[in-house]
Amino acid sequence: MKGNHLGELEELVLLTVGSLYNEAYGVAVMDEIRENAGRDMNISAIHAVLRRLEEKGLLKSHMGGSTNERGGRRKRLFTLTKAGKLALDQSISLRQSLYERIPNITYSFSI
Numbered sequence: 001m002k003g004n005h006l007g008e009l010e011e012l013v014l015l016t017v018g019s020l021y022n023e024a025y026g027v028a029v030m031d032e033i034r035e036n037a038g039r040d041m042n043i044s045a046i047h048a049v050l051r052r053l054e055e056k057g058l059l060k061s062h063m064g065g066s067t068n069e070r071g072g073r074r075k076r077l078f079t080l081t082k083a084g085k086l087a088l089d090q091s092i093s094l095r096q097s098l099y100e101r102i103p104n105i106t107y108s109f110s111i
Contacts, residue, residue, distance in 0.1 A: 006091050010058075012037060013049045014088050017059060018080045025064070025075040026050065050078055058084035 006014065016032045017024040030046045033039050053059040064075040080088075 006087055009049055010053060011088065011091050012039075013046070014053060014058060014080065014084055017050075017078050018085070018088065022077065022079070024078045029078075053084070054078070056083075057081055058087055 012033060013029060016029050016036075020028055020032060026043055026046050029050070030041055030043055033041060033046075050059065050061075054061055058081060059078045060081050061076050061078045064077045066072045066074045
């Protein structure tokens with residue numbers, strides 16, 4: 001990714017973190033992407049994107065409380081920052097603008 005543009009996976013992770021709100025941690029993000037986008041990703045790839053987005057200031061994180069179900073381990077929870085929400089707004093606006101420029105014609109495709 002160059003400049004302020006989001007890559008497709010970065011956009012997908014940001015959208016997922018935003019939709020999970022206060023429950024966005026690595027495994028939850030991975031499961032949501034699998035369920036909603038049909039993409040199987042390994043947890044290492046998810047963590048790498050989450051860290052990169054946090055370094056860019058698009059996400060922030062904090063450690064949640066420990067739970068018995070995790071053997072007392074704590075989850076790192078992620079939330080969108082104002083900059084992250086703005087980046088998503090700009091990305092979605094660009095996609096919508098480009099989509100609306102497609103001529104309103106009927107495409108005929110042969111199979």
